[in-house]
Amino acid sequence: GAVVSQHPSRVICKSGTSVKIECRSLDFQATTMFWYRQFPKQSLMLMATSNEGSKATYEQGVEKDKFLINHASLTLSTLTVTSAHPEDSSFYICSAEKGAANEKLFFGSGTQLSVL
Amino acid sequence: LAKTTQPISMDSYEGQEVNITCSHNNIATNDYITWYQQFPSQGPRFIIQGYKTKVTNEVASLFIPADRKSSTLSLPRVSLSDTAVYYCLVGDIVATGRRALTFGSGTRLQVQP
Numbered sequence: 001g002a003v004v005s006q007h008p009s010r011v012i013c014k015s016g017t018s019v020k021i022e023c024r025s026l027d028f029q030a031t032t033m034f035w036y037r038q039f040p041k042q043s044l045m046l047m048a049t050s051n052e053g054s055k056a057t058y059e060q061g062v063e064k065d066k067f068l069i070n071h072a073s074l075t076l077s078t079l080t081v082t083s084a085h086p087e088d089s090s091f092y093i094c095s096a097e098k099g100a101a102n103e104k105l106f107f108g109s110g111t112q113l114s115v116l
Numbered sequence: 117l118a119k120t121t122q123p124i125s126m127d128s129y130e131g132q133e134v135n136i137t138c139s140h141n142n143i144a145t146n147d148y149i150t151w152y153q154q155f156p157s158q159g160p161r162f163i164i165q166g167y168k169t170k171v172t173n174e175v176a177s178l179f180i181p182a183d184r185k186s187s188t189l190s191l192p193r194v195s196l197s198d199t200a201v202y203y204c205l206v207g208d209i210v211a212t213g214r215r216a217l218t219f220g221s222g223t224r225l226q227v228q229p
Contacts (some may be wrong), residue, residue, distance in 0.1 A: 057212040107159035
């Protein structure tokens, strides 16, 4: 199977700082990656679609200036939470699309962000 | 965005077979049906995928009727380690205008000894 590596797995930061989360497809190239947010006991909410070499597309209600996404290569997408606040504390997960669109996703292990 | 409906929770005992049904009435012609398992504080893990009829792998079976408006994930002889949330995914239109797999509420399976 395909492997998607996400790190860090856990980060604690002070309010007002920025945090970068990396998502790498280790054994395949991923033109498209996705970023999700998950609150306790809730489902995954799609935040944005990250496309290699172009700007990310954000879902309605997601602030693009707060959640900066860069997909500079076919194996790496990054999510930067800028000027983090306690309400940004959440579990962030990435996925990479392998094969045909809408066919199968492989997920990273997630990043637990805690903003103090 | 969720286009699937599943029971919120299910309880079972070790050794039993568990069947989780998902409704996806508006599934598109070219959509696959994909099931994922998620443990707390982990990313979802692929279980099984199918398009029609029946698919079986080493961990589960997936039954899809001819109209494809529902599917049933079957877990044979569950153990305590199968306690997790199970998600059924089909495609949905996202902000890019293309279809992508999106998550519904999922089914929280609790296996008791």
